[in-house]
Amino acid sequence: MATSLNKVMLIGNVGRDPEIRYLEGNSATGAQTKVATFTLATTERYRDRSGELRENTEWHNIVAWRNSADTAEKFVRKGTSLFIEGKLRTRSYTDQSGVKKFTTEIVVDNLQLLSPRRPDQEDEQGAFQQPAQPAYQPAAPAGFQPRAEQPAPAQPAFSGPQAPAADEGSDDLPF
DSSP states (O other): OOOOOOOEEEEEEESSOOEEEEEOOOTTTOOOEEEEEEEEEEEEEEEOTTSOEEEEEEEEEEEEEHHHHHHHHHHOOTTOEEEEEEEEEEEEEEOTTSOEEEEEEEEEEEEEEOSOOOTTOBOTTSOBOOOOOOSOOOOOOTTOOOTTOOOOOOOOOOOOOOOOOGGGGGSOOOO
């Protein structure tokens, strides 16, 4: 039996505000399913043979469902830096003129904000809300450092060995 893997990991910047849609859900409950679509740009920088700095930007179509769509609706805006983990999906559709077209999308499994939140992203009580995180969070790619990380607290300076207190030598240890 052959195994396969369809996994995409991207770090990039959002190209446009997410478009939020609601799809018909279960007719018995009337529940609707939320979906968010937006673009993500990833840029590769390299030097060509002449030593000139070059950039190659790829645009990816991102599709986020349910909880990831909620997070996208609340916190993602044009320019937001994101880590996206998901899978490739290619689908076809017929445009308005009757021509069959194909598109490739990344369906989100994990969406993590890398940009700090802006003040306009407060909830009704004026407090910032953390996006819901999945219980399982895989390790980030090697060398990945989130931008919003706070510096570690300063450690006290090492002052060298301390002289034993007067009562420390009175124990029963043989050494």
